[in-house]
Amino acid sequence: MQVFSLFGHSSSIELALSKLEQEGVERSNLFVVPIDETNETFKVFDSLHDADGLSFLDKAMALAVAFGVVGTSIGFNLKWGPIISGVIAALVGFLIGFLWSMIVIKLKRNGSRPEKKSSH
Numbered sequence: 001m002q003v004f005s006l007f008g009h010s011s012s013i014e015l016a017l018s019k020l021e022q023e024g025v026e027r028s029n030l031f032v033v034p035i036d037e038t039n040e041t042f043k044v045f046d047s048l049h050d051a052d053g054l055s056f057l058d059k060a061m062a063l064a065v066a067f068g069v070v071g072t073s074i075g076f077n078l079k080w081g082p083i084i085s086g087v088i089a090a091l092v093g094f095l096i097g098f099l100w101s102m103i104v105i106k107l108k109r110n111g112s113r114p115e116k117k118s119s120h
Contacts, residue, residue: 009034060097067093 007013013032021027071089075082 006035057098057101059101060094063097064090064094067096 017030017032020030068086068090071092072082072086074089075085078085
């Protein structure tokens with residue numbers, strides 16, 4: 001029996017291969033070819049299986065909270081009141097943090113992901 005499947009190289013694949021060997025599958029019956037991922041494009045959202053360690057929402061949320069608190073406190077003296085001014089300030093803080101993170105990510109990485117090192 002031969003089974004073919006495509007996976008990117010990871011430690012999970014190494015563990016699965018060693019488990020197969022422990023279960024009695026001979027090494028000569030296993031054929032593994034790593035997938036080359038050089039055409040990978042810039043991803044905005046990380047997934048559970050592919051994270052690059054950068055998060056653009058952390059700064060945005062922190063600034064949204066900070067601006068929202070300050071906007072709410074100042075809003076007690078404004079005509080619109082604390083709720084509306086707090087929401088507006090939180091939105092402004094979120095946009096500033098989001099744009100800041102996106103600009104930093106674009107400048108740092110120039111819009112592309114670093115190539116993954118293969119362990120051959």
